[in-house]
Amino acid sequence: MTDTLINQDRPPALEIVAQDDGQDCVKLSGCWNLRSLVSAPELNLKISSYAANENIQWDMNSIDVLDSASALILWKAWGKKLPVALKMLPEHQRLFERWQAQTISEAEPVGPRSSLIIKYGYQLFANFLEQLLHLVTLLGQLVLDMSYLLLHPGEIPWSEISITIYESGVRALGITALVGFLIGIVLSYLSALQLKIFGAEIYIIDILGLSVIRELGPLLAAILVAGRSGSAMTAQIGIMRVTEELDALSAMGISHSLRLILPKVIALTIVLPLIGVWTSSMALIGGMVSAQNTLDISYQQFFLKLPDVVPLINVLIGLLKSAVFGLMIALIACHFGFRIKPNTESLGNETTNSVVAAITVVIMVDAVFAILFMDVGMP
Structure with a gap:
């Protein structure tokens, strides 16, 4: 319990670590929440400068606490997409899934106006046929019910x-x-x-x-x-x-x-x-x-x-x-x-x-x- 409290009190830190393959890796550690980032404004500048290099690696496994505000800051610094070389814990991955899904939906290509009109007309026609079929089914069921009541008048x-x-x-x-x-x-x-x-x-x-x-x-x-x-x-x-x-x-x-x-x-x-x-x-x-x-x-x-x-x-x-x-x-x-x-x-x-x-x-x-x-x- 004491170790958990100590970990949650660690300030956010950012350091550059050299990898065996010669590539640099940005390692994040500490407690990354809104209160900690407000007290360390220089981190925002460092994140933006390192995020400009698309080939750099990111390691977030040492982060103790990551809230939505800090995840949004990182997401915007990365250009609203996850870096190619990124390591993070599964529980932190969920914070980025919502914005990743929104970005994919916004990036869907919009077809020409004529295809949209054809698609809309097709949907209307299909919906009309579906409802017409349901009405015919209701009418057929009514005929069956009337036949049943003619044979069983006591259940009218x-x-x-x-x-x-x-x-x-x-x-x-x-x-x-x-x-x-x-x-x-x-x-x-x-x-x-x-x-x-x-x-x-x-x-x-x-x-x-x-x-x-x-x-x-x-x-x-x-x-x-x-x-x-x-x-x-x-x-x-x-x-x-x-x-x-x-x-x-x-x-x-x-x-x-x-x-x-x-x-x-x-x-x-x-x-x-x-x-x-x-x-x-x-x-x-x-x-x-x-x-x-x-x-x-x-x-x-x-x-x-x-x-x-x-x-x-x-x-x-x-x-x-x-x-x-x-x-x-x-x-x-x-x-x-x-x-x-x-x-x-x-x-x-x-x-x-x-x-x-x-x-x-x-x-x-x-x-x-x-x-x-x-x-x-x-x-």
Whole structure:
């Protein structure tokens, strides 16, 4: 114990030792820490002068103590690289490994801009294919789960389905009603300004009926549910990952798809058409209020003419679209939920990605429906 304390109190020393092969060797000994080097500023000058000779050898085996500050001083004097002929203890080697790794990463050659763009595009495409494959896998697992539940109806997770319907449907009625009502007012008011010019005020019913029932109602409902309920589903699964609840379910032999994914998919597929009808109804009410105030079209006239200008097939198309929207929103929410790693940063990033991807897919599916049913349901 006394010898250790004496060694730690030895001041840092630097001497030139002649080797048998005629080469000079810089031998370092003593206690090399920040406090000792501050009291011996001449050592810094000697180190810099000797480090200029790349052929000189360095022997650090006699150093008793070496801290990070002293190692950094030597590292910079050596030109941020280890000398070719260097002897040191293994525990001192670890102090230089961090800076050596940083230097190697900084020295990596940067390719031309075109190759970087190609590499980035390839990574995006590969990531897209990977996520698409995972979505298809989820969809296939859902088909297997539905087949299993048809044979074992007693294991249908009714409680999970009902809870999801309440959280995603009942609790979303307020915001969807407000947004639908305001959109109906805006659409009716802007259309009325143009229809007055041509004296075609009565066609406000055609514009509102077709646009709201066929397009805006289901689309608005899906976007609101994707932002509200889709993000909540992703965050719920992510929190279960962070708190290791998913691992506990696996340890108990409970299927993730049967208890977590399937109830959400069934609930949203059922509830989103109902929310779409609710949103469309509130948008039409808002449009009627605006039409009555701006164009003097009575509520009775609006109700009587609406079934004539909007065929029933448009309602069915809107319901079908809403069901597909619900299926896609639930699948995407669960997909990004299971991608979350057990940390809070991943939780926020994947929840954001879930909302963006769900809204994007909803708009893409809506465009596909618009093309497929372009000539269907028009008066």
